[in-house]
Structures are given as C-alpha cells and as structure tokens.
Amino acid sequence: MQNLKLPITINPTRSAQRRLVCDGIFKLSEMTRLLAASEKRSEHVQVSVKFDVDERGLTVMSGTASTLVALTCQRCNEFFDHKLEVDFTFSPAKNAEAAEKIPSYYDVLELNNDGEVNLRELVEEELILVIPLIPRHEIEDCSATADSVWGELPTELDKPNPFDALKQLK
Template sequence: MQKAKLPLTIDPYKDAQRRMDYEGFIPVSLFSRLSESVSNVLSDAQVTLSLYVDPQRLTVIKGRAMIDVELDCQRCSNTFKQTLECELSFSPVSNMDQADSLPEIYEPIEVNEFGEVSLLDMIEDEFILSLPLVPMHNSEHCEVSVAEQVFGELPEELASKPNPFAVLANLKKN
C-alpha cells in the first residue's frame, strides 16, 4: 500500500492484474470544479482504492474518498463545515456503448486514449454528486429559529392579495 500523494491517472487494467491498492491523498489545490460548487474546500481528499479482477473477469475500481468542505446554509446564509464521503465502485470501459453490459453494481468509467483513468476527475465528480441539493445546518445549529420558518398556510396579508395570473384564466376561457 502507498500512503502518499496519489497519481493523477492510473492504468486500471494493469493495476487490477497486480491487485494494486492505493491509500493517500489528492491535494486541495487540484479540486477546481469542486471549489466552484462550495464556499471553500478545507482539506486534502483522503482516498483508499483497490483494483482487482472480479469473478466475471471485469476490472473493478473500488474504494472510498473523503473531503471536508464549507457550504453556505440556505436558511441563515452562514457557512458550515461538512464532510463529503463517497463510496466508489467503477469498472472501466473503452467507450460508453459498453456501459449497458456492466452489472448494476458497477458504474462505468471511460478510459482515455492511453487506457488510463483520471483519478482526479473520477473522485471530483463523485464529490460534486454527493453535495446536498439544499445545504443547511442542523436545525439546532441554525440561527433561523423554527418560529421564523413558515410552513403550510400563507399569512393572511399574502393570501388576500389578488392573483396576478387571474387575467390569464379569462384568456384560457376564450
């Protein structure tokens, strides 16, 4: 096992034949797309990968990745820290037409013209996919109280206003 800075690309077919295991990190400075999606990327990504050939003779990349990021709470607009964790389970394909033949437990990942997979792109994509749709603090840590949150019925001053789209209902009748 290697415990160091991980390579940016790997050859999954050769590494799977050798049953390679990687354990290391990817520097925070390389996550440009992730940093556009969050307030701040706080730590290097910690990654553990195992490459092997499964009983169906498919090359498999399995592992975990973890990184700390700072997100903006959509309720109170303050930032908060969140750890993004991803479970990786990929099988490399030379083109995406082969993806349909893979078992459902594996996600396809396309190799480049040299037969290599970009670890950085693969892991950064998984981090972006694991971001919450609406980032929010836990309700006990948020500055916006439960009393300030409105659920269900609208306040009377909003309910009594005329609907601006009521004019369109007349056009629909004609």
C-alpha cells in the same frame, strides 16, 4: 491512512492485474470545480482505492474518498462545515460496446485512449455529486430557526393599524 500523493492518472486494467491498493491524498485546492460549489476547510482529499478482477474477469476499481468543506446554509446564509464522503465501485470500459456488457451493479468508467482514467477528476466528480441540493444546517445549529422566522410574523400583524388610531382622533 498515509499522506501519500496519489497518481492523477492510472491504468485500472494493469493495476487490477497487480491487485493494487492505494491510500493517499489529492490536494483539495486542485479541485477547482468542487471549490466552485463549496469552501475549502481541509487541505486534502483522503482517497482509498483498490483494483481487482472479479469472477467474470472484469476489472473493478472500488474505494472511498472524503474531505471537509464549508457550504452556505440556504436558511441563514452562513457557512457550515460539511464532510463529503463517497464510496464508489467502477468497472472500466474501452468503448460503448464493452460498456454494455458491464453489469448494472458497477458504474461504468470510460477509459481514455491510453487505457487510463483520471483518478483525480473522477474523485472530484463523485464529491460534487454528494453536495446537498439545498445545503442547510442541522435545525438546532441554524441561527434562522423555525421559531425565530415564524415568531416574528404574528407580532408584526398584531401591531395596531395607524389608520385606526387616526379614526379615533376624529
């Protein structure tokens, strides 16, 4: 994949007429909302997006995006690297009326007044959506394994009660 910088905004309708295919990158540091929920582990977000017109004459924008971030494990509180990967298939609509005509196998994409879409924001939103709700290491990689968490509890309970010892002294 080439490391070309992608346009931030793009006109899907025009791009579809040209059957445009874009492979390129966005800077991960520019995706501040994504970085509010994760730590940067990669400089770039790799994006591949293709514009086409389907048999109904609808504009279709489909593609993939991926990047590497670190998330905080909710079990041990340590960071772990996590690859975020999405694929998407959108069909743009100018207004709500047009949106209703889009079949359900496409996600509706709202165009701005210039007939464009902010590709960077769109990719960022898609990546945020695939962050796990409760991020956790794989069990074998986690320092707080089930064994160490539950292993300590019985020993704690087995400790002799200091009041029992006092009773014996009396």
